[in-house]
Amino acid sequence: MKNTKLRIAWIVPNVFCYLMLFGLSIWTVATGEGLLEINRLSLYVIIMLLLFLASVFGSYQIRTWIKEGKI
Template sequence: MNQQKMPPALLRLIVIFPNVLSYLLLFGLIIFVMTNYETLKATNNLTVWIIFIVVLAPAATYTTFSIVKKIRAGHM
């Protein structure tokens, strides 16, 4: 079978776009927690939101470093 390869620019776009969205989500979560801190603390939901932030931050960072590593290696 002849499998067509994707152009590197399109591949980068497909990989980088969700990563940018994850950073937007992370910053949105941080702003949400900062603006609603007292309410979340009063309803005992602050821990859940902090866990979301703590899980998403390293995942987004790791994904960024792996994308940069692949681009520098010439795989994308």
């Protein structure tokens, strides 16, 4: 392990992104009918997709940095 504090500083926000995605997904499913009535369901689905892509990219980047020995 090169720098544990730096790893934690990058991993903790990434975990919070996954938690936000999980929470937003649950909320969107719970209020899906109401969102559909006001034509906002597609907006929340797009936001969830973007949050998922950002989370996966962040995980990939952190993994790459760890393999390269940068963190």
